[in-house]
Amino acid sequence: MIIGMLHHRRDPQKVFKSYAYAAVAKAEGAELLYFTPKAVDFAQQTIHGYVYENGYWQKKDSPFPEVVYNAGSPEKLDRSSEILAKLKELIPFTTYSIGNKMRVYQRLKSEGEFMQYLIPSVIIHSIGRFFNNFKIYRKVVFKPVNGRKGLGITYIENVRDQYNVKLGETDHLFSYEELSNFVSQKLREEPYLLQPYINCKTKSGTSYDIRLHVQKNGEGEWVTTAVYPRFGPEGSIVSNINSGGSTNYLVPFLKQEFGEEYFNIKRYLEHFSIQLARHMDEVQQKYFSERIDELGIDVGLDDLGKIWIYEVNWRPGCPPTFYLELDVVRNMIKYAMFLAREHKDIYNHVSGGESVGI
Numbered sequence: 001m002i003i004g005m006l007h008h009r010r011d012p013q014k015v016f017k018s019y020a021y022a023a024v025a026k027a028e029g030a031e032l033l034y035f036t037p038k039a040v041d042f043a044q045q046t047i048h049g050y051v052y053e054n055g056y057w058q059k060k061d062s063p064f065p066e067v068v069y070n071a072g073s074p075e076k077l078d079r080s081s082e083i084l085a086k087l088k089e090l091i092p093f094t095t096y097s098i099g100n101k102m103r104v105y106q107r108l109k110s111e112g113e114f115m116q117y118l119i120p121s122v123i124i125h126s127i128g129r130f131f132n133n134f135k136i137y138r139k140v141v142f143k144p145v146n147g148r149k150g151l152g153i154t155y156i157e158n159v160r161d162q163y164n165v166k167l168g169e170t171d172h173l174f175s176y177e178e179l180s181n182f183v184s185q186k187l188r189e190e191p192y193l194l195q196p197y198i199n200c201k202t203k204s205g206t207s208y209d210i211r212l213h214v215q216k217n218g219e220g221e222w223v224t225t226a227v228y229p230r231f232g233p234e235g236s237i238v239s240n241i242n243s244g245g246s247t248n249y250l251v252p253f254l255k256q257e258f259g260e261e262y263f264n265i266k267r268y269l270e271h272f273s274i275q276l277a278r279h280m281d282e283v284q285q286k287y288f289s290e291r292i293d294e295l296g297i298d299v300g301l302d303d304l305g306k307i308w309i310y311e312v313n314w315r316p317g318c319p320p321t322f323y324l325e326l327d328v329v330r331n332m333i334k335y336a337m338f339l340a341r342e343h344k345d346i347y348n349h350v351s352g353g354e355s356v357g358i
Contacts, residue, residue, distance in 0.1 A: 001030040004065035008076035022052035024329045037080030066340035070095040092343045096290040098314040119195045137196035145191040200300035207232040212273035212297040218334030222277045
């Protein structure tokens with residue numbers, strides 16, 4: 001079986017994870033074909049790609065793969081949208097975008113099933129809208145709609161007749177006018193949303209969230225690959241690793257913070273991750289006729305132990321530690337092989353005969 005790995009970079013050596021996918025594919029009895037959209041030759045039903053052999057990447061002209069792992073940047077691959085649309089008509093793809101924070105929020109809110117776990121979120125179009133919503137919550141998080149890796153997140157709190165604005169790990173006291181100017185400047189740069197602040201802190205006062213990393217396996221079923229806490233730097237409300245945060249193993253953390261309740265909370269988190277993934281998958285099929293196969297769900301636990309959904313990421317990458325990189329890659333490869341077999345079975349059933357290789 002040939003598994004295509006579609007990327008926007010021409011050279012697989014410049015894509016850190018390409019080797020891991022090639023190695024795992026080989027271990028599972030498949031061949032990984034790395035390629036870009038420009039390498040697709042529809043006339044010859046051929047791809048001018050790369051395979052990893054004898055310790056290095058070699059150019060190879062290959063028949064079309066049975067399945068494509070969609071690994072590149074959506075923005076950069078979008079430049080070749082016509083090629084990819086044509087390819088998707090022939091070959092099943094993995095990994096579809098679920099949209100930005102607000103689109104995910106609006107779909108989940110509309111469906112209703114997970115509404116109780118959503119943090120109220122409002123897109124801010126004006127200063128008036130900002131202050132009207134700020135008055136309701138008094139402590140808010142103001143962040144870019146399309147933000148990534150915890151960048152651009154601001155905590156704002158009313159302090160008497162002033163406003164404490166936390167940028168990163170630094171606090172600033174703003175007057176009403178200064179805060180108005182700050183918000184206006186941000187709104188000119190990109191769309192922002194406002195949410196009430198959820199107090200999710202350890203006993204020692206460190207901000208944290210919990211990443212739930214879920215994937216589909218070789219049977220097409222959702223499994224929990226990893227659950228781990230992420231801690232913000234001292235004084236920060238952002239716990240993203242890329243913003244200087246850290247992480248730890250789940251069980252020791254839960255034992256320290258929740259004592260004898262740790263096991264129930266662990267099961268609660270794992271059960272929630274699978275249920276939300278299944279629901280997101282159903283919603284994606286309902287709205288876009290697409291199936292998703294991997295999610296990074298960031299949640300907080302408030303003072304009462306209730307789960308709140310911070311964010312749902314459709315391309316979460318590998319956990320930063322715990323030796324889980326191969327688990328993530330293995331699940332992706334096995335799911336890709338499942339998708340290829342499923343596609344072949346459907347083709348055979350519809351055509352009433354043997355599949356003619358694509």
